[in-house]
Amino acid sequence: MAAPVKFLFDTEFAAEAKREAEPKVTLAEHRNLIALARQEGQAAGFLAGEAEAMASVERQKAIAFAAIGDRLTAAADALRSLEGRLEQEAIDIAVAVAGRLAGALTAREPLAEIRRLVGDCFANLRGVPHLVVRVHDSLMEQARAELTRLASERGFEGRLVILAEPTIASGDCRIEWSTGGIMLDRDEITMRIAEAVERYVASHPAGTSEAQS
Numbered sequence: 001m002a003a004p005v006k007f008l009f010d011t012e013f014a015a016e017a018k019r020e021a022e023p024k025v026t027l028a029e030h031r032n033l034i035a036l037a038r039q040e041g042q043a044a045g046f047l048a049g050e051a052e053a054m055a056s057v058e059r060q061k062a063i064a065f066a067a068i069g070d071r072l073t074a075a076a077d078a079l080r081s082l083e084g085r086l087e088q089e090a091i092d093i094a095v096a097v098a099g100r101l102a103g104a105l106t107a108r109e110p111l112a113e114i115r116r117l118v119g120d121c122f123a124n125l126r127g128v129p130h131l132v133v134r135v136h137d138s139l140m141e142q143a144r145a146e147l148t149r150l151a152s153e154r155g156f157e158g159r160l161v162i163l164a165e166p167t168i169a170s171g172d173c174r175i176e177w178s179t180g181g182i183m184l185d186r187d188e189i190t191m192r193i194a195e196a197v198e199r200y201v202a203s204h205p206a207g208t209s210e211a212q213s
Contacts, residue, residue, distance in 0.1 A: 122154040130159035
């Protein structure tokens with residue numbers, strides 16, 4: 001059996017404990033470490049804040065660009081709608097002006113278009129035996145005089161008959177010959193023009209290249 005170890009009362013346990021408790025770094029080194037830790041913490045916080053700020057800026061830019069895109073789309077739609085309305089208004093104005101101008105010219109010279117149309121018939125229907133021209137009652141005498149003179153000038157050898165027709169508008173006429181006929185009706189022409197305009201607008205929606213051309 002091993003001999004017991006004697007307890008030596010002269011051992012200084014307090015001194016040994018004091019040595020163990022003494023700091024391993026100096027006070028200056030400790031302060032430097034604390035300062036360094038603070039600097040690193042501040043730098044890390046700055047980088048984190050900067051990254052968060054940049055992310056916020058990017059989010060704001062994305063929101064702003066999305067809003068700009070939406071506004072541009074809305075503006076383009078509004079522009080196309082405006083172009084369509086302007087084109088329709090321009091067509092309506094042109095048709096209205098043409099209609100009023102035609103009406104004014106007809107009122108001033110009600111036989112002008114009738115003379116032109118009958119003159120074409122004289123040129124293309126030389127072989128027909130007779131040509132009947134129906135006009136409004138108020139133009140009967142004037143039409144007989146002017147169209148008879150025109151027939152002589154154009155060398156028309158057939159029989160020219162001028163008849164009064166109360167249902168025909170002043171400035172309109174109906175021309176008949178043995179194998180056919182033709183009618184000048186401004187109301188019907190106006191209606192056909194309106195239908196043609198509607199077809200054009202329907203087939204050329206606003207914003208397309210065809211409508212813009």
